[in-house]
Amino acid sequence: MAQESKSEQKKKxxxxxxxxxxxxxxxxxxxxxxRFPTDQICNTIHRKIIVSVDHAPERxxxxxxxHLVKYNDxxxxxxxxxxxxxxxxxxxxxxxQLDEKERLCLYTIDLVKQHWNNLNEKEKGDYRDxxxxxxxxxxxxxxxELKEKVSK
Numbered sequence: 592m593a594q595e596s597k598s599e600q601k602k603k604x605x606x607x608x609x610x611x612x613x614x615x616x617x618x619x620x621x622x623x624x625x626r627f628p629t630d631q632i633c634n635t636i637h638r639k640i641i642v643s644v645d646h647a648p649e650r651x652x653x654x655x656x657x658h659l660v661k662y663n664d665x666x667x668x669x670x671x672x673x674x675x676x677x678x679x680x681x682x683x684x685x686x687x688q689l690d691e692k693e694r695l696c697l698y699t700i701d702l703v704k705q706h707w708n709n710l711n712e713k714e715k716g717d718y719r720d721x722x723x724x725x726x727x728x729x730x731x732x733x734x735x736e737l738k739e740k741v742s743k
Contacts, residue, residue, distance in 0.1 A: 605735050612652045612728040613644035615721050623702050633702055636695050656729030658682060659722070666722055671715075675704055 603611070617640060624637040643651050659666065661682075665673045679700060710718070
C-alpha cells in the first residue's frame with residue numbers, strides 16, 4: 592500500500608477525508624469477510640459497514656475515530672501485544688447490556704485477533720497502514736473542524 596505523508600493528507604477537505612476513511616473501513620471489513628467466508632456475523636458486519644458508510648459516513652468516522660485516537664500511542668508504537676491481550680472492556684458500558692453496534696464491534700475485534708498470528712509480515716504491515724490511514728483521516732478531519740470553529 593502506498594503511504595501518503597501526513598502533510599499530503601492535510602491538504603484534503605473534510606469530505607475527502609470522510610470518503611477516504613469510509614474506503615478504508617470497507618477494505619478492513621471486506622478483508623475479514625474474505626478471511627471468514629462462512630461466518631454469517633462477519634458477513635453481517637461487512638454489509639452493515641457498507642450501508643453505514645454510504646448513508647452516514649460522518650457518523651461512522653466519528654464513532655470509530657474516537658477509539659482510534661484513544662489508542663493513538665499504542666497504534667503508533669505498533670504495540671500489537673496490547674491489542675491482542677486487551678478485552679477493550681473499558682470502551683463499553685458495563686452497567687447495561689451491550690447494544691447491537693457494541694456487540695458487532697467486539698465481535699470484529701475478536702475476528703481480527705483470531706487471524707492476526709496467521710498473517711505474514713506484509714499482511715500485518717497492510718493492516719497497520721490501513722489503521723494509520725483511518726487514524727490520520729480522523730485526526731485531520733477533527734483538526735479542520737477545530738480550525739473552522741475557531742475562525743467563526
